[in-house]
Amino acid sequence: MQLIFAVVQDKDVARLSERLVKAGIRATKLASTGGFLRSGNTTFMIGVEDSRVEEALSHIRQSCRAREQLVTPLTPLGNQVESFVSYPVSVQVGGATVFIVQVDRFEQY
Amino acid sequence: MQLIFAVVQDKDVARLSERLVKAGIRATKLASTGGFLRSGNTTFMIGVEDSRVEEALSHIRQSCRAREQLVTPLTPLGNQVESFVSYPVSVQVGGATVFIVQVDRFEQY
Amino acid sequence: MQLIFAVVQDKDVARLSERLVKAGIRATKLASTGGFLRSGNTTFMIGVEDSRVEEALSHIRQSCRAREQLVTPLTPLGNQVESFVSYPVSVQVGGATVFIVQVDRFEQY
Ligand code: NI
Ligand code: NI
Ligand code: NI
Numbered sequence: 001m002q003l004i005f006a007v008v009q010d011k012d013v014a015r016l017s018e019r020l021v022k023a024g025i026r027a028t029k030l031a032s033t034g035g036f037l038r039s040g041n042t043t044f045m046i047g048v049e050d051s052r053v054e055e056a057l058s059h060i061r062q063s064c065r066a067r068e069q070l071v072t073p074l075t076p077l078g079n080q081v082e083s084f085v086s087y088p089v090s091v092q093v094g095g096a097t098v099f100i101v102q103v104d105r106f107e108q109y
Numbered sequence: 110m111q112l113i114f115a116v117v118q119d120k121d122v123a124r125l126s127e128r129l130v131k132a133g134i135r136a137t138k139l140a141s142t143g144g145f146l147r148s149g150n151t152t153f154m155i156g157v158e159d160s161r162v163e164e165a166l167s168h169i170r171q172s173c174r175a176r177e178q179l180v181t182p183l184t185p186l187g188n189q190v191e192s193f194v195s196y197p198v199s200v201q202v203g204g205a206t207v208f209i210v211q212v213d214r215f216e217q218y
Numbered sequence: 219m220q221l222i223f224a225v226v227q228d229k230d231v232a233r234l235s236e237r238l239v240k241a242g243i244r245a246t247k248l249a250s251t252g253g254f255l256r257s258g259n260t261t262f263m264i265g266v267e268d269s270r271v272e273e274a275l276s277h278i279r280q281s282c283r284a285r286e287q288l289v290t291p292l293t294p295l296g297n298q299v300e301s302f303v304s305y306p307v308s309v310q311v312g313g314a315t316v317f318i319v320q321v322d323r324f325e326q327y
Contacts (some may be wrong), residue, residue, distance in 0.1 A: 002322065003114070003208050005129065005221070008244050015118055016240040026206070028116050028152060031140040034261075042248060043263065045141075045152070053323075061327045073321065097244070098222050098325040099265055104111065105162075107207040109170045112223070112317050135315070137225050137261060140249040154223065154250075154261070156317055213220070214271075216316040218279045 002053050004046040007032065007062045007088035008096045022045065025056055025064040053100065068084045068093035110212040111162050113155040116141065117173045118204045122151045125172035134165055155198065156215065166207065175204035219321040222264040225250065226314045231260045231321050234281035238264065241307045243274055265324065275316065284313035 002032040008016060013029065020027050027046040048056045117125060121140065129136050138153040157165045179197040226234060231247065238245050245264040266274045288306040 001208075003210060007263075028141045028150065028206075030152060030247045031142070033249075038194075041246065045116075047206070048114075057325060060234075060325075061305075065327045090275060093327075096325075096327045097265070098323075098327070099219075099321050100323040101210050101221060101319050102322050103208050103212050105209040107169075107205075109162060109174045109203075109205045109207070110317075112319060137259065138293045139261060139316075140251075154225075156315070210319050213320050214273060214316075214318040214319050216278075216314075216318075218283045218312075218314045218316070 001106050002048055003101050003103050004048065004053070004056055004060075005087070005099045005101070006044040006060050006064075006096050007041050007098075008044065008048065008060070011085040012064040012096075016060060019059040020033055020044075020056075023024065023055065023059060024046065025052065025059070037085055047095055047106065057098065060096050062100060064094050064096040066089055066092055069093045073081055110215050111157055111159060112210050112212050113153070113157065113162070113169075114164055114210070115153040115155065115169050115173075115205050116150050117153065117169070118203055118206075119145065119149040119151055121173040121205075122140055125153065125169060128168040128172055129153075129165075131170060134161065134168070135206045157210065162209065173203050175201055175203040175213060178202045184196050219322050219324050220268060221319050222266065222271070222274055222278075223319070224260065224262040224263070224264065224278050224282075224314050225259050226278070227312055228258040228260055228312075230282040230312055234262065234278060237277040237286055238262075238274075241273065241277060243270065243277070264275050265321065271318065277295040278305055278314050278316060284310055287311045299313075302325045 027044045027047055030043040030045055032041055046056055055101040068090045071091050073089045136153045139152040141150055143153040155165055177199045180200050181197045243264045248261040248263055250259055250261040264274055286308045289309050290306045
């Protein structure tokens with residue numbers, strides 16, 4: 001059995017949770033902040049049989065992969081720029097940092 | 110040395126903490142949610158010498174074991190059912206999901 | 219690659235975070251309580267190449283090492299002791315409990 005620690009952005013948590021539940025892969029979520037990813041994040045702790053590691057990684061990759069997103073910057077509230085026009089810009093969101101460690105022993109009570 | 114990650118229900122946290130403190134087994138609690146157990150949960154991270162793993166597991170088993178509990182369902186507040194009688198029902202509470210990993214190195218500063 | 223779990227006191231979190239960021243060592247912080255250290259604490263989860271483990275440990279040691287601090291106890295608000303004089307006393311603060319585990323596999327998406 002393997003223990004997967006996956007740090008993902010908060011915005012991808014619901015999507016990944018749903019996928020794992022559907023697949024019957026059990027995970028718990030540890031409250032986490034800062035570090036590997038810019039904005040708020042959550043650390044999934046996922047226990048899987050060795051034979052399902054690839055499947056679990058595939059769910060993480062598909063839910064959280066770094067991708068471009070069009071964001072329209074906030075229009076300034078002041079009137080210094082009278083005829084301000086806001087163009088959408090592309091920013092990178094998502095991404096996951098994943099560590100897998102070997103489980104020596106697994107118990108359920 | 111071994112590192113034990115034990116996901117337990119919030120209602121069992123105080124009992125397990127007390128047992129571990131009494132036994133002189135050091136643990137830290139990681140805020141966690143959802144996943145392995147239905148209701149709110151907490152993840153204990155427990156560092157123990159190899160020779161005390163069984164003892165630590167025994168504390169977890171005795172504090173958190175899945176068991177039946179009689180619960181009286183909430184009586185509806187509305188008066189649609191005038192002569193409502195609430196019978197206690199048996200639900201399963203507790204339980205622990207435990208992963209043990211090998212510690213390569215331990216330091217204290 | 220190695221995964222370092224370092225439980226440190228809340229008061230040392232900012233200093234350690236700053237050092238790690240400057241060194242380009244990535245870490246995420248898990249909300250944690252009680253256990254290894256008396257007051258509020260935080261668990262750093264730090265992923266490093268084997269060759270940088272010593273460097274990471276040195277940052278933890280220098281940011282969080284247990285040390286003496288002079289604290290002036292709170293003066294009682296009541297007037298039972300009219301001419302109360304508060305002397306500073308030395309207490310131990312800081313400290314870190316560190317577990318290192320082997321990473322079988324590391325992925326970034
Ligand atoms: Ni295995
Ligand atoms: Ni050992
Ligand atoms: Ni390595």
